[in-house]
Amino acid sequence: MSNVVHLRPAAFSSTDSSTATPTAEENSSPATAVAAPSAPTRRSSTPPKRGLTEAFVADLAHGPARYEVRDPKASGLRLRVAAAPGNTKAWVWYAVDGGKRLCITLGRWPAVTVDAARLELEKMKARxxxxxxxxxxxxxxAPPPVAPGALLLREVAEDYYRTQIKGKVRYPEAVRAVIDNHVIPRLGPLEVAKLTTRVLREPAELAVNGGAEVYAAKVLQVTKAIVRFAVERGDLEIDVGAPLRPKSLGIVTSRRRTRSLDDAELGPVLAAVDTLGEPTRTLMQLLLLTGVRTGELLRARWSEIDLDAAVWTIPPERQKLRKEREQDAKPWRVPLSAPAVTLLKHLRTFDRKSPWVAASSESAEGHVTDKVLGRALRRLQGSEPQRDGKSPRPAALKLEGQRVSPHDFRRALRGWLARNACPLEVAERCLGHSLRALGGVVATYAADDLFDARREWMERWAAHLDAHRTGAESVMS
Structure with missing residues (x-):
């Protein structure tokens, strides 16, 4: 199985937001545990001064966030402990070779013991x-030799995307990213007729070993779908991907988040966000102010926004709807508070020619991608690598509990609405939720977008955020 991940500025660029916490091999700081905030472990995740032991490793618990522990006896050796409910512990080494930052997996514990991991690390360093x-x-x-004219998996993957995904799912680019970054690099050069269950494990296993235990589920799903597609059209007689189960690969299939932000946490979050560069800072602030989903903001076009009327209209194809409901759905109007309008005018100055609100010259799509905001928050919380491969900077945002993600901003709004006795139907509409599923009297408001009531509450929310600012300067002030 492949054991190397190339770490780019967008480390695991198409993978899960829970990226590794790489440190360059040359970083010789004292051995300590590197953990996400409040990651509960054994009695202590501080390693023994004389080095890791089998008993110490066995006793390390899987907390709410992934963390890593250095081995004081072997400089550069780390044990990555997956977040619960994951159950993997993998040995990794971060190195810079030929100008490339690499995360090399040396194996999983207990199959690879502490001593074996140290020995493998020395071999890698010697190389x-x-x-x-x-x-x-x-x-x-290196892929095995193939027979002339043999059908390769990359050809099947391309046909699968063209006939089954493109134009038929809401976000085909998400599937495209899995194919391009995980399936084709690992399996593309292989003959379809010679595929085995063992080799099909590799893309998902690599994602798990890279710390993306949740995202690995998507990698496995796409891999198995391509193989089923090959079987259905007669390229393969047996579905060799069918036996693969997420649990056996260390994949986390369900990690329900309960994280939100209470009033006491809003000030530190706003102050930390103010330290970000543009346009990330403004986009983060807009997420907080509007309560929209990350994808809705990043794919927003200026043609949808009326700054004079302070209204943003989201078309059905970008709302969170089932495909069959899009045809009957109406555009969704988002009331923009005065600070939100100010922020949007500020964004407009960055690129007046782009149709995208979140314009980006560094993205092939032309707009900021979904992973950018997640990476920015991880950096603020000290769990994302610097671009030169060195240790993460000290955390600018330190909060108890689970690590904060962009989606938690929506929960912060919803929690505040509930605490301030906002009517249920208005609160749900503020987040763009349907009222039909609630039933009863609330469902009678299903056809009404309650726009005026939402505008009043969103202005109050903007004032509430402003009151919790800590004095950092920004266009929200």
Whole structure:
């Protein structure tokens, strides 16, 4: 199985937001545990001064967030402990080789013991010192020879995307990213007729070992769907992907988040967000002010926004609707508070020619991608690598409980509405939720978007946020 991940500025660029916490091999700071905020472990996740032991590793618990523990006896060796309900513990080494930042997986504990991991690390370091590391990794990953004219999996994957995904699902780019970044690199050069269950594990296993235990479920799903597609059209007789189960691969299929932000946490969050660069800072502030979903904001076009009327109209194809409901759905109007209008005018100055509100010259799509905001929040919380591969900067945002994600901003709004006795139907409409499923009297408001009532509450929410600012300067002030 491949054991290397290339870490780019968008580390695990198409993967899960829970990226690794890489530190360059040359970083020789004292051995300590590297953990996400409040990651509960054993009695202590601080490693023994003489080095990790089998008993210590066995006793490390899986907390609400993934964390890593350094081995004081082997510089550069780390044990990555998956977040619960995941159950994997993997040995990793972060290295910079040929100008590339690499996260190399040395194996999983307990199959690879502490001593075996140290030995494998020394071998890898020796290869790096002799300039043979890249060649070793290439040889390890080199595909087997194929027969002339044989059907390759990358051809099937392309046909699957063209006939089953493109134009038929809401976000085809998400499937495209899995195919391009996980399936084709690992399985693309292989003959379809020679695929085995064992080799089909590799894309998902690599994602798990890279720390993306939740995102690995999507990788496995797409991999198995491509194989089923090959079986259905007669390219393969047996569905060799059918036996694969998420649990056996260490994939976390359900990690229900309960994180929100209470009033006491809003000030620190706003102050930390103010330290971000543009346009990320303004986009974060807009998420808080509007309560919209991340994808709705990042894919918003200026043609949808009327700054004079302070209204943003989201078309049905970008609302969170089932495909069959899009045809009958109406555009959704989002009331913009005065601070939100100010922020949007500020965003407009960055790129007046782009049709995108969240314009980005660095993205192939032309707008800021979904992972950018998540990475920014992870950096603020000290759990995202710097671009040079060094240790994360000290956390600018330290809160108890689960790590904060962009979606938690919506929960913060919903929680505030509930605490301030906002009528249920208005509160749900503020988040763009349907009222039909609630039933009873509330369902009678299903056809009404309650726009005026929502505008009043969103202005109050904006004033509430302003009251919790800590004095940092920004266009929200």
């Amino acid at each position: 790096k010192a002799s300039g043979a590391l890249a060649q070793h990794l290439e040889q390890k990953d």
